[in-house]
Amino acid sequence: MKKKITLFAVLVAVIVAGIYFTKFYLSKDLAARPQDVVVDTTDVKELTPMVYRFGLPVDSFEVLEGVVKNGESFGNILLANGVGYSVINKIATDFKDVFDVRWLRSGKPYSLFCESNDSSRVAKYMVYQSSAVEYYVFDLQDSVNVYSGKKDVTTKVHEVSGEINSSLYQTLVEKGASVGIAMKLADVYAWSIDFFRIQKGDYFKVIYEEKYIDDTVNVGVGRIIAADFNHGGTSFYAFHFDRPDENYSDYFDENGKTLRKAFLKAPLDFYRISSRYNPKRFHPVQKRWKAHLGTDYAAPTGTPIMATADGEVIAAAYTRGNGNYVKVRHNSTYTTQYLHMSKFAKGTKKGRIVKQGDIIGYVGSTGLATGPHVCYRFWKNGKQVDPYSQKLPEADPIKEKYKADYETQMTVLKARLDKLPVEGAETDTEIHLASVGG
Numbered sequence: 001m002k003k004k005i006t007l008f009a010v011l012v013a014v015i016v017a018g019i020y021f022t023k024f025y026l027s028k029d030l031a032a033r034p035q036d037v038v039v040d041t042t043d044v045k046e047l048t049p050m051v052y053r054f055g056l057p058v059d060s061f062e063v064l065e066g067v068v069k070n071g072e073s074f075g076n077i078l079l080a081n082g083v084g085y086s087v088i089n090k091i092a093t094d095f096k097d098v099f100d101v102r103w104l105r106s107g108k109p110y111s112l113f114c115e116s117n118d119s120s121r122v123a124k125y126m127v128y129q130s131s132a133v134e135y136y137v138f139d140l141q142d143s144v145n146v147y148s149g150k151k152d153v154t155t156k157v158h159e160v161s162g163e164i165n166s167s168l169y170q171t172l173v174e175k176g177a178s179v180g181i182a183m184k185l186a187d188v189y190a191w192s193i194d195f196f197r198i199q200k201g202d203y204f205k206v207i208y209e210e211k212y213i214d215d216t217v218n219v220g221v222g223r224i225i226a227a228d229f230n231h232g233g234t235s236f237y238a239f240h241f242d243r244p245d246e247n248y249s250d251y252f253d254e255n256g257k258t259l260r261k262a263f264l265k266a267p268l269d270f271y272r273i274s275s276r277y278n279p280k281r282f283h284p285v286q287k288r289w290k291a292h293l294g295t296d297y298a299a300p301t302g303t304p305i306m307a308t309a310d311g312e313v314i315a316a317a318y319t320r321g322n323g324n325y326v327k328v329r330h331n332s333t334y335t336t337q338y339l340h341m342s343k344f345a346k347g348t349k350k351g352r353i354v355k356q357g358d359i360i361g362y363v364g365s366t367g368l369a370t371g372p373h374v375c376y377r378f379w380k381n382g383k384q385v386d387p388y389s390q391k392l393p394e395a396d397p398i399k400e401k402y403k404a405d406y407e408t409q410m411t412v413l414k415a416r417l418d419k420l421p422v423e424g425a426e427t428d429t430e431i432h433l434a435s436v437g438g
Contacts, residue, residue, distance in 0.1 A: 053111070054127045054137055054149060061113040062121065068108050068128075074101040081112055082122035083140050091138060095146035099136045104128065132219040133211075151213050155222055161205040163424045164198055171204075175423060180221040181208060186269055187357075188224050188238050188251050191261040193231055203230045203422045207413065224251075226413040237417070239410045243402065254414060256398040256406060262330075263392050264308040264356065267338055267376050268297050268363070293384040294339070294377040301372040303363040304345075305338050307354040308376075316349050316360075322375075323367025326360050339375035340367050 051058045066077070075088045092101045113125035126138040133153055139145040160177040168182045185206070186195055209222030227238045238259055242249035251259045311330035315337075318324050324341035326348060342364025354360060365372045378387040398406050 054135055056113055056125055056127070056137070061115065061124065064112040064114060064121070064123075066110050066112065068104055068106050068110060070106045072104075072106065074104050077110065077112075078123065078126065078140070081114065082120055087140055087144055090144045091146055094144075098146045098148065099128075099138075103130070105130075132213065132217070153211050153213060153219065154215055155209050155211055157207065157225065158210055159205075159207050159420055161203065161420050161422050163201065163203040163422055165200055165424070168195060168198060168204070171424075178210070178218075178221050181206060181224070183269065184208070184221055184224045185227065185229065188227060188259060189229060189236065190264050190266075190269075191259055192236060192265075193229060194265065199232055202232065204228065205417050205420045205422065207416065207420075226417055228417045237414065239406075239413055241398065241402065241406050241409065248399070248402070250395075250398075252398050252406065252410070254410060256403060256410075258395045258397055260356075260395040261392050262309055262395055263334070263336075263387070264306065266297055267305050267308050267336075267374060268299050268303060269306075294337075294375040295387065296373045296375050298371065298373045299363045301342050301362070301364055303372075304359045305341065305361045305363060305374050307356060307358050307360050308336055309334070309356050311336075311354060313348060313350055313352040313354060313360070316344055316352075319367065321368045323369060324361065324364065325367075328354060328360070333381055335379040337377040337379075339377070340364055340369045340373060342366065342372075 053063070064081075068077070074092070075085075078088050079085075091099075109129045111127045111129075112123040113127070114121040114123050124139075124141055126140060127135055128138070129135045133151050134148065135151070136146065136148050139147075158177075160172065160175050160181065162171045162175050164171050168185070169179050172179055172181055182195075185204070189195070205228040207225045207227070209225065211219045211222050213219055223240055224238065225240055229236045229238070237254045238251045239254070240249075240251055253259060305326075307328055309328075309330045311328040313326060314329045314335075315325070315327040322337075322339045324344060325337060325339045326341065326344065327335065327337045329335045338361060340363075341361035344361045345359045348354075348360045363372050363374050369375075376387070378385055378390070380390065
């Protein structure tokens with residue numbers, strides 16, 4: 001009995017010792033593992049997002065940048081970068097409605113996406129930038145394709161003001177603003193202010209949009225949102241209002257009257273009146289006294305000529321005296337004519353319906369002309385008259401259904417303009433309001 005008890009005690013001791021032995025070495029092994037097991041991380045790289053340009057993965061290609069040289073063709077560029085005639089021909093013929101290869105212009109940038117690590121550098125894609133915003137992508141692989149795209153453009157709202165002591169252009173430059181604003185203002189106030197008669201001391205306040213690519217690259221002026229142009233002590237307000245869903249957009253004054261007249265003041269944006277309507281003018285070419293029943297606007301050859309009102313082209317022809325000319329019938333009362341053009345605008349022909357501001361031709365000196373200008377003639381009830389002596393009709397005011405919305409929007413913008421100081425003004429100027437549409 002005593003011997004059995006002794007054997008049992010020894011067995012228990014062995015079991016207990018085994019448990020402690022296993023636990024001790026197991027825990028020791030586990031504790032050692034973090035130090036003993038080393039993971040090699042030399043080949044593990046942090047994942048970075050793929051970089052894209054024009055919707056193409058830049059990292060997958062060698063990208064070559066270029067500019068179209070004078071006389072360089074679409075085919076020349078691709079042939080020099082490993083693209084065959086068959087692909088070039090397919091693009092030129094099958095995708096002509098998307099991009100006509102004749103549209104390529106010198107000075108425009110392009111990018112070639114070539115296969116990486118390819119010594120021959122065969123282009124797989126070409127991107128042609130037709131403007132700062134628009135571009136065309138040419139897929140040069142087996143499934144040839146051509147499509148257009150646009151860069152993302154952000155719009156920012158800015159303010160600028162200034163007193164004019166020389167010219168509107170110069171003042172804007174001095175304020176660090178784009179001269180494109182001057183062109184926009186000329187459009188907005190084309191019916192009410194002659195920008196060649198701006199006086200010293202006139203001032204402007206403008207709230208406008210500028211467009212950017214990548215939030216930093218300026219690609220031009222957007223809309224004039226609101227403006228106060230003080231001319232000769234009279235303040236001319238302009239507020240933009242639109243309803244894109246109904247294709248309704250225009251500029252109105254503080255009373256809701258449109259800034260537009262039925263006719264533009266002149267058929268050119270910027271001009272110099274070289275000869276006014278004169279029933280007794282001495283003709284400089286024919287050397288005799290002859291009535292001049294038009295107004296001559298001198299401008300460089302090629303300056304765009306605009307239709308001064310909506311209407312139908314009833315003549316686009318050439319005569320020895322008029323040179324290239326266009327005649328537009330606006331309604332049963334008014335007709336206008338534009339003489340001495342260097343050429344007609346594309347699509348300008350008899351029967352064409354034109355809108356106010358449409359380009360119908362370009363300044364020249366064809367016919368009996370001593371220099372580049374457009375002779376603008378104006379008929380009322382079949383009789384030639386001086387357009388500057390006419391009380392021309394106005395366009396319609398803000399639509400009644402939009403009036404409440406417009407007044408709410410205009411009130412906010414007008415308060416913002418009125419608080420905007422005139423930079424460069426020495427003293428406060430007394431302001432007189434003008435109903436521009438009146």
